[in-house]
Amino acid sequence: MPYSVMDAADRLADELGTTANDAIMRLAEEGASARERREQIAALASERRAAVEQISLDVAGGFPSADDFREAMLAGRRDP
Amino acid sequence: MTAAWDTTLVSRLYPGGALEQHLLECAHAGEPVAITAPTVVEVVRGVHATAVRKPRIAPALAWFVRLVASDLVETLALDRSAAIVAGRLRAMHPTPPTGARRTGVKPEQRAGWVLDIQIAACAWTHGREIATENLRDFEVLRDLIAQLYPNTTPLAVITSSAS
Numbered sequence: 001m002p003y004s005v006m007d008a009a010d011r012l013a014d015e016l017g018t019t020a021n022d023a024i025m026r027l028a029e030e031g032a033s034a035r036e037r038r039e040q041i042a043a044l045a046s047e048r049r050a051a052v053e054q055i056s057l058d059v060a061g062g063f064p065s066a067d068d069f070r071e072a073m074l075a076g077r078r079d080p
Numbered sequence: 081m082t083a084a085w086d087t088t089l090v091s092r093l094y095p096g097g098a099l100e101q102h103l104l105e106c107a108h109a110g111e112p113v114a115i116t117a118p119t120v121v122e123v124v125r126g127v128h129a130t131a132v133r134k135p136r137i138a139p140a141l142a143w144f145v146r147l148v149a150s151d152l153v154e155t156l157a158l159d160r161s162a163a164i165v166a167g168r169l170r171a172m173h174p175t176p177p178t179g180a181r182r183t184g185v186k187p188e189q190r191a192g193w194v195l196d197i198q199i200a201a202c203a204w205t206h207g208r209e210i211a212t213e214n215l216r217d218f219e220v221l222r223d224l225i226a227q228l229y230p231n232t233t234p235l236a237v238i239t240s241s242a243s
Contacts, residue, residue: 052145052149053145053146053149055141055142055145055146056142057139057142057143057146058138058139058142059139061135061136061139062136062139063095063139063140063143064134064136064137064139064140066094066097068134068136068137068140069094069127069137069140070091070092070094071130072126072127072129072130072131072134072137072140073087073090073091073122073123073126073127073144074087074088074091074126075125075126075127075129075130076122076123076125076126076129076191076192076195077122077126077188077191077192
């Protein structure tokens with residue numbers, strides 16, 4: 001058992017008035033829960049980012065001219 | 081180290097154009113061109129809104145999104161440090177310095193100025209130069225940043241041809 005974990009377990013056991021073994025179990029549960037939450041967040045972020053970046057490029061109708069494209073890119077500075 | 085391109089420069093990107101060629105060469109050399117997140121906001125907003133009115137613009141939106149999502153460009157986030165700098169810059173200089181030169185009514189000019197503030201804050205906090213066609217406004221922002229953080233290396237503002 002790493003010293004840092006044992007130390008944290010001893011402090012938690014003192015705080016809760018329980019045994020070191022019980023404190024170790026609580027720390028493990030807390031760690032597992034935090035890990036699960038991180039994994040959930042990573043999965044959600046990955047799913048959402050993939051959706052944002054997936055965009056269909058249909059050029060069957062032609063591509064706008066360079067001038068039209070530039071005008072569109074700068075439209076935010078003109079449109080209300 | 082590549083400079084961050086501001087919106088005036090990004091707006092000259094076009095498939096097969098000289099600027100895209102330069103961008104591809106930078107990526108090939110392992111130094112992808114940097115674009116700030118506020119520039120991405122501005123360009124995507126403009127192209128999307130235009131595509132709603134003119135559907136023939138839609139492929140351009142897809143092209144730009146794919147470009148930004150690729151490894152060919154690096155997007156500099158408006159993160160904690162950049163947000164703090166941008167907030168302080170806006171407080172110091174709430175209105176654009178070149179109002180008479182800018183197009184549009186006052187609210188639009190201010191919107192453009194806020195974006196320029198965020199772009200400058202992103203470039204500076206990410207340690208980049210800013211390449212722009214809008215030298216005058218970014219030189220004002222460079223001076224404001226230098227005033228706020230006098231013991232740091234100032235934002236370098238370069239013309240787009242030097243990027």
